Amino acid sequence: MKFTFLLAAALAAFTVQAQAQTAATASRAAADKIATKKGPLTVQPITHGSVVLSWGGKTIYVDPYGGPAGFAGLAPADVVLITDIHPDHLDPKTLAGLSVGKALMIVPPAVAEKLPAEYKGHVRVLRNGQKLDTLGMSVTAIPMYNLPEAPDAMHTKGRGNGYVLNLGGKNVYLSGDTEDIPEMRALKNIDVAFVCMNLPYTMDVNQAAQAVLAFKPGIVYPYHYRGQNGLSDVAAFKKTVNAANKNIDVRLRNWYPTAQ
Incomplete structure (x- = not known):
């Protein structure tokens, strides 16, 4: 009798978990495919600042x-990139539920200090400006920070990393949590960009648009756009960018398929 009860409880728990996973998969934004010289790059939005x-x-x-x-x-x-120490970037509970035990983790020093011990043997630390060539790709750490610079800013210069990846000849920029800093505006030859826009943590829609117009990526995804007052107006971002430059492909995807 006890065994039957335990079996029923286990099956019920499995069913609930399977239903939750099915719902999450069904609500997830569709993946995009972008051609590179060495096969397609698949972009799968997950939520907020998470992308696969x-x-x-x-x-x-x-x-x-x-x-x-x-x-x-x-x-x-195979690779996990973490940009900052805040819990919407370094999320130990999510990491613990994923198959990342053998993945190379590329992180800034501040994140390396806070990672759970079981991941320490798989960490490669990059500081702003450093580059790593691995697994047929390159990863360059880019500054991300708030303006004006201040010791009590939510994101201080040097603590976190944005990243530029080179994948099959395509340069992919991940902004992390930043404002429209000079290092972003000075980027060159970016094919795909993921750009944040959520006050008061990063920048507003107009700042993000002006930064994108400065470095002119081929494709840009607004992501990380939930702030204290809800979701930022990404449609206004697209309108502002394309009014000034119709050649930038602004791709609006649903990064918040379910309430978090």
Whole structure:
């Protein structure tokens, strides 16, 4: 009798978990495919600042957050990029539920200090300006910070990393949490950009638009656009960018498929 009860409880728990994963997968934004010289780059929005990139047989998790159900059905990570110490970027509970035990973790020093011990053997630390060539790709750490610079800013210069990845000849920029800093505006030859816009943590829609117009990526995804007052107006971002430059492909995707 006891065994039957335990079996029933286990099956019920499994069913609930499976239903949650199915719901998360069904509500997830559709993946995009972008051609590169060495096969397609797949862009899978997850939530907020989390995205999964697949290219060359490798899977890259960026700031995995929001629970493992959001990653259901995706290949295990070969590389995990983490931009900052805040819990919507460094999320130990989500990491614990994902198959990342053997993944290379590329992180800034502040994140390395806070990672759980079981990941320490797989960490490669990059500081702003440093570059790593690995697994057929390159990863360059880019500054991300608030303006004006101040010791008590939510994001101080040097603590976190944005990243530029080179994947099959395509340069992919991940802004992390930043404002429209000079280092962003000075970027060159960016093919795909993921740009944040959520006050008061990063920048407003107009700042993000003006930064994008300065560095002119081929494709830009507004992401990380939930702030204290709800979701930023990404449609206004697209309108502002394309009014000044119709050649920038602004791709609006649903990064908040379920309430977090």
